[in-house]
Amino acid sequence: MSDDILSIIPTDPHWQPARDVAERTTAIMADLAPGEPDGVDAEVDVTWHDNVAVIDCGANLERIGCPHCGASIDTKWWKDLLEAHLDEGFANLAVKTPCCGADSSLDALEYAWPCGFARFEIAVWNPQRDWFSDEELAVLGAVLGHPVRQIRAHI
Known part of the structure; x- marks a missing residue:
């Protein structure tokens, strides 16, 4: 269900x-x-x-977009990241985007x-x-x- x-x-x-x-x-x-x-x-x-x-x-x-270059971010990258922080959560939300390597924040990514x-x-x-x-x-x-x-x- x-x-x-x-x-x-x-x-x-x-x-x-x-x-x-x-x-x-x-x-x-x-x-x-x-x-x-x-x-x-x-x-x-x-x-x-x-x-x-x-x-x-x-x-x-449906999709995760990069706020810097507009590329689509692979959801596998996202799921792996969430799994790595499943138990302890996030001390901070800083991330390098996998598409263009820009410094960003997880809460700044564009989620469909x-x-x-x-x-x-x-x-x-x-x-x-x-x-x-x-x-x-x-x-x-x-x-x-x-x-x-x-x-x-x-x-």
Whole structure:
């Protein structure tokens, strides 16, 4: 069985909110992404990472582009990099692009289906919606105390 996960993360990969603020934001997010029509609530998980973790889009990933030369970056390079940091996360996001050797950052790569990096994530499993609107993201960011972005994964 496959799952869809709609997550919000802070725009700054290192930022984390206070716990009470995270709880309020989680409650609002749960209201915005109701569960199944039969009344089963959507599962909402809050994750605090010690180091920066990848929040990827799973099988939705179509392409990774280099922000410097525009070339397509091999997804095998990406997957190998993620696997190497699976347990400990990322101390920093600095990387040399494999296409042109430019100094860059993992969060600056151009992902076809958004991917991100964060030390904090709120994830709704199998939401009955595709994306949050810009207005909803603004509300979630205001309650959280930091701008947010969204990632939609299919696993």
